[in-house]
Amino acid sequence: MSHLLEVRHVTRKFGGLTANSDISFNVNENEILSVIGPNGAGKSTLFKMISSFLPTTTGEVLFKGERISNLKPHVVARKGVVRTFQETTIFKSMTVRESIIVAQHLRARASLAGYFWGSRMAHEDVDSFGRYADDLIEFLGMTEIANEQASNLPQGNLRALGIAIGLATDPKVLLLDEPFAGMNHDETMKMVNLVRKVRDDRGVTVLLVEHDMPAVMNISDRIVVLNFGEMIAEGTPAEIQNNEKVIEAYLGSADDEIGI
Amino acid sequence: MIQWAGLAVFLLAIFIAVPAFVVASGRSDLYYTLTSVALLSIASAGVWLTFYIGRINIGQGAFALIGAYVSAILVTKAGMSFWLSLPLAGLFAAAVAIVIGVPILRLRGVYFAMISLVLTQVVTLTALALPITNGAKGITSIPLPGGISIFGLTLIPDFATLENPRLAFYYAACVLMVLTFAAMYRLVNSRLGHLCRSMQQNEELASSIGVNISYIRVIVFSISSFLGGIGGAMFGSIAQSVYPSSFQVADSVNFMLNCFLGGLGYVFGPMLGTLVLYFGWDLLFELGRFQLLAYSSLLIILMLFLPNGLLSLRLPGKKGADR
Ligand SMILES: Nc1ncnc2c1ncn2[C@@H]1O[C@H](COP(=O)(O)OP(=O)(O)OP(=O)(O)O)[C@@H](O)[C@H]1O
Ligand SMILES: [Mg+2]
Numbered sequence: 001m002s003h004l005l006e007v008r009h010v011t012r013k014f015g016g017l018t019a020n021s022d023i024s025f026n027v028n029e030n031e032i033l034s035v036i037g038p039n040g041a042g043k044s045t046l047f048k049m050i051s052s053f054l055p056t057t058t059g060e061v062l063f064k065g066e067r068i069s070n071l072k073p074h075v076v077a078r079k080g081v082v083r084t085f086q087e088t089t090i091f092k093s094m095t096v097r098e099s100i101i102v103a104q105h106l107r108a109r110a111s112l113a114g115y116f117w118g119s120r121m122a123h124e125d126v127d128s129f130g131r132y133a134d135d136l137i138e139f140l141g142m143t144e145i146a147n148e149q150a151s152n153l154p155q156g157n158l159r160a161l162g163i164a165i166g167l168a169t170d171p172k173v174l175l176l177d178e179p180f181a182g183m184n185h186d187e188t189m190k191m192v193n194l195v196r197k198v199r200d201d202r203g204v205t206v207l208l209v210e211h212d213m214p215a216v217m218n219i220s221d222r223i224v225v226l227n228f229g230e231m232i233a234e235g236t237p238a239e240i241q242n243n244e245k246v247i248e249a250y251l252g253s254a255d256d257e258i259g260i
Numbered sequence: 261m262i263q264w265a266g267l268a269v270f271l272l273a274i275f276i277a278v279p280a281f282v283v284a285s286g287r288s289d290l291y292y293t294l295t296s297v298a299l300l301s302i303a304s305a306g307v308w309l310t311f312y313i314g315r316i317n318i319g320q321g322a323f324a325l326i327g328a329y330v331s332a333i334l335v336t337k338a339g340m341s342f343w344l345s346l347p348l349a350g351l352f353a354a355a356v357a358i359v360i361g362v363p364i365l366r367l368r369g370v371y372f373a374m375i376s377l378v379l380t381q382v383v384t385l386t387a388l389a390l391p392i393t394n395g396a397k398g399i400t401s402i403p404l405p406g407g408i409s410i411f412g413l414t415l416i417p418d419f420a421t422l423e424n425p426r427l428a429f430y431y432a433a434c435v436l437m438v439l440t441f442a443a444m445y446r447l448v449n450s451r452l453g454h455l456c457r458s459m460q461q462n463e464e465l466a467s468s469i470g471v472n473i474s475y476i477r478v479i480v481f482s483i484s485s486f487l488g489g490i491g492g493a494m495f496g497s498i499a500q501s502v503y504p505s506s507f508q509v510a511d512s513v514n515f516m517l518n519c520f521l522g523g524l525g526y527v528f529g530p531m532l533g534t535l536v537l538y539f540g541w542d543l544l545f546e547l548g549r550f551q552l553l554a555y556s557s558l559l560i561i562l563m564l565f566l567p568n569g570l571l572s573l574r575l576p577g578k579k580g581a582d583r
Binding site: 053072073077082083084085089090091093094101102105106110112115118122125166168169 | 452
């Protein structure tokens with residue numbers, strides 16, 4: 001059986017710095033796979049290459065057997081591979097509902113001119129965007145803040161909004177860059193359940209980068225570990241927790257955010 | 261309801277009350293002033309649209325100049341009807357915008373602003389150099405717009421036969437302005453407008469949700485320049501002449517200021533901004549050599565205290581893009 005996503009010998013250099021060095025792994029359909037590693041290990045860089053926000057230096061990424069690396073982000077999004085951002089990235093002066101409506105761009109059937117003239121298809125689209133937005137808002141438990149302007153929301157909600165915007169595109173693969181950052185324990189657990197629900201109910205394959213180890217161990221089917229741009233391990237949470245190289249990498253790093 | 265009433269009042273004012281006032285007061289010079297305001301606001305609307313995708317456009321004078329030349333050349337050299345040359349002038353400006361826009365729209369912030377600032381000068385120099393634009397002598401004695409009739413029914417009279425072509429130009433400019441702003445309103449509230457807003461707020465996020473940002477940027481810039489071309493062509497026709505200096509860098513700056521002043525969050529901002537800035541400048545004429553100083557100081561003060569433009573003072577019920 002071929003894999004949904006294949007990362008093949010991907011390398012990325014920034015000048016003299018090798019942020020990713022010959023990374024290869026596969027992602028199965030409906031899997032939750034986490035990419036972990038100390039700060040600067042190259043996790044975000046890897047996600048950016050998978051979503052074509054950065055070109056690879058060498059190597060390629062395949063989605064359903066088709067190359068999706070070294071294209072344009074919107075082309076990759078159109079194919080169903082969508083990323084969220086490590087830094088809070090939202091449409092500041094839109095409400096939650098407006099953001100989710102705009103993010104359904106890829107579901108539009110009418111042309112831009114059709115929307116301008118108000119064609120029947122455009123009206124149908126607009127209705128369907130609204131319904132889909134309301135569904136998604138309910139699914140995400142954001143009903144209460146649906147009409148709040150994003151800039152007025154607290155940090156925890158902003159992370160959720162970032163994910164909601166990604167989800168609104170109806171992706172096959174969602175790449176979440178530190179979705180639990182800045183959340184307390186309860187918020188994180190809620191989010192963990194939500195991500196799982198996204199996978200279970202919507203059939204979305206999830207890749208995520210996270211530093212919150214308990215959450216990662218809880219949510220992941222498999223884990224890929226990067227250190228200084230090298231992939232040092234791959235396996236189930238249990239395997240990773242007992243992997244010598246991984247323990248060494250984390251103990252060797254200055255920050256002790258790790259609680260394996 | 262309030263919006264429709266507002267629209268009706270506005271239309272009555274520009275199409276009936278203003279001409280009536282001019283006749284009553286005998287100040288027919290007002291036609292020229294108000295025609296200019298209407299045309300400048302069309303070009304400013306284009307600039308406003310580029311603001312809407314987060315680009316500071318200080319190059320609209322270039323496209324107004326292109327439009328003016330294209331129309332003048334088509335009318336004088338090819339004997340084309342002005343009314344046909346008008347959309348062609350807009351389309352030509354839009355085509356130039358596509359060619360220029362593809363490379364320069366990648367730039368953001370001051371970098372785009374600086375490059376756009378150079379455009380006006382580039383077009384001026386081109387007009388000086390090309391044989392078809394007749395260099396520094398420009399194109400003069402452009403005939404007034406001819407008439408249009410279908411099956412013997414006169415839609416637009418021949419301006420040359422009119423007793424008062426100024427009134428005809430005033431009406432033509434107002435009709436164009438109303439069409440422009442109706443289209444802008446529609447656009448801003450349609451999907452293209454929503455995509456623009458998403459790009460203005462975060463281009464990376466917009467592209468992550470599948471928006472082809474470079475395509476939308478070029479589309480928007482070409483619409484913007486289309487409006488510049490239309491405004492410029494009308495100006496050329498009114499002045500019956502076009503020179504390389506017909507639109508200068510200062511005009512490009514003013515188009516941008518009109519938008520700032522009216523409010524970047526409101527579709528109708530450029531219209532109000534143009535009116536206020538145009539009359540404001542004239543009112544300060546009394547101050548003689550202090551005119552520019554007073555004008556600049558007032559602008560700075562206005563922008564400090566009303567960063568979202570004059571329309572942020574709007575009465576409830578008046579609706580802009582920023583709902
Ligand atoms: N655009 C860039 N130009 C130069 N160097 C970069 C660039 N982006 C990332 N890097 C470098 O590449 C390395 C990997 O960065 P990356 O952001 O992928 O790390 P990360 O694993 O996501 O770290 P963190 O956990 O802190 O988010 C770092 O040393 C970083 O400084
Ligand atoms: Mg990172």
